[in-house]
Amino acid sequence: MHEQAGPPPARPARGPLVGLALSTLLVACGRGRAPHWDALSLDHAPAWLDPATAQERPLGDAHGSRVVVGDDGAWIETRIVAKDWTPRDVGPAASGVWQASVDTSGLGQAPGGAEPASLTADGEALRVYDGDASHPGWFYSTGGHVFLGLAPGAEPPATACLRVAATPGKLLEGGGWRLFGRRFDGDGFPVWPGEAITLDESIPPDAALRFSTVVERASDDTVGQEVRFRVMLDGAPLFEHAQEITNRGSRDWHEVTLPPGGCKSGRLRFEVEGPFAFCSIFEPGIGPKEVGTYGARPWKPRAPDIVLFLADTFRADNLRVYDGEGSFAPNLDRFAAESLCFRRAWSVSTFTLPAHASMFTGLFPRQAGTDRIDDRLRDDFETIAEALAARGYRTGAVTDGFFVSAVHGMAQGFGCFDEGRVDMDSTLARARAFLDDDDGRPVFLFVHTYQTHMPYHVSEAARAAKGGALGLEPDETIDRYQDATAASGPAVADRLRRLYLGSVVDLDRGFEELRGDLERRGILARGWVVFTSDHGEAFLEHGELFHGGRVHEEQVRVPLLVHGPGVTPGVVQPAASLVDLSPTLGTIAGLAPLERWQGSSLLTLREDRPILAFDCREGEASVALVDGAHKVIAVESEDGRSIAPDLRGAYDLARDPGEEHDLLEGARPAWVTPLVERLTPAVDDALTPLVERAHASMSAEHVEGLRALGYGGH
16 A cells, blocks of 8 residues: 655635634634544645556446546546447448447546547547547547547547546645545545555544545446445554445545544554446544534634525525425525515526626626626636635535536535436435534535426426426426427426426426424524525527526526525515625625625615616627616627627516516617716726636536537537
């Protein structure tokens, strides 16, 4: 077994690995000693990731796949020979398309923004398929298959080599190791089977070591086998745990009592044995042995727990307080009645990626460089999760992935970022698991679900409860309307809206389950819970289906509910935006405002102010300018830096909340021109990038997932 030893690791300057400052920032002395948390981290790469000394790691599959390490990172290399290729499906080889059954999933992100997979055939590098199959010499890897495009009638190569990214993380500038995984990203360090990490640590009295063990498969052939984790303290066994290698990856939480008297210098050794898998130690730290519960700590907390629940694609008018007509979200209606309800809340965009980037950074999409589908949020900005982690929070995210993924830069600041599949029950289970892993620090948990996003999955329970009221047929799914476009007409839009509302029923049930869990833990009574969405959904109100189009109300109005201690429930009239979310969470946690934040804390909001929203599409991108009840829809200028002279609509939302009457079709109201002139400087600022755009290195599986969500062509 190879050992990584060295001096005590340096502590990062900021971010989720900061531990020493927690005792002063987080808590004051209550009864007993003020608690202290010490995050364990590496300040250098593990020895087995050094290309000068790294050894190949066989995966034990039928193809003889192996992990190799070079100057460009770690890669899984799989050899494919001529006999492995078969004509795609049962078509003739003359089509030129061949396929081979190969495990194509890599690990995390390719270093330096490189493509996550490459293929050489008989020594020639092939290009990644970009939608153009007319020119031979391309490949595409997804779903356990590699597809190869050759000239019609050409034979498959004698040998080919598929390389898939497998680098398990990177060193942060301020210190500490950031882990990359298939499903999990976060803070900690990798420990591959046959290796060990040794850290020298000071151990206080009455302390416990807490961490998660994460196992993600390196090969399909090892699924069902076990790896064994061990922890030694000064050579003596302290902990041992066997964990199964599963197809989707697993994370197990552990709490290990340390010697009661502590020691000034103890050597902790983490080691793993078993078949090769991508194994990691997540969020390792030493903290107080007794932490009580969320509702009853042995000390007086200064920072409250925060849970942010985001229902992707959830229209504001699904709720009664936002003039909803139905009764498909009674639990959220009740929660709204118990919360601050921001009656006039807008997103900053009409699709998921830019909206989330703005929520996390307090910037507008173009400023953050995240206004296109293949963008990635750069780490130049401090996200609200990073700021809360530096404040002493244990930060976690449970997401349904794709746009809300590490690939797109959304994992920054989260000590554990868990990307799962689109399944409401799975999302709730993962959220509960994170809350179960309590180490005494205040928690910031972000929960994201695509439950109400296309394809509008409706459970059998929801169909039984509301299918009759919605007029849903027993076997009706979106598959019946998979080719639906705006030209399909109002009848199809009506059927889609009914399926959408069925998915709202399931979302409402899921939120209520989580709300009940938060209540039982004491978080609801003493902490803060925020419910919102990133954008709405269109059903031909203005000639468009779904979202990502013009900034009309059905696409940019969102619910925004804030529940917390001392908050008097009620409806708030001043306008709110998702760009206000970071300042609001900062106020809750006691953070000083960051100068770059474009929004304001909603908890100190007293007056109305203008609102901006962008559709962020290629081509003629629209911009919404809202001031009071007046709204103008403009388009960006050709250079994308301001507003073009021609406007696309003007509305009086007080009299016409559904934007049914475009006031530009008659005599232009006197307020339109002054509104545009007054807000143009703010639009210009919002359209000015603060960083160069970063490209998201999306795997074929990632692209396929986006297509399944309706983002075709990308």
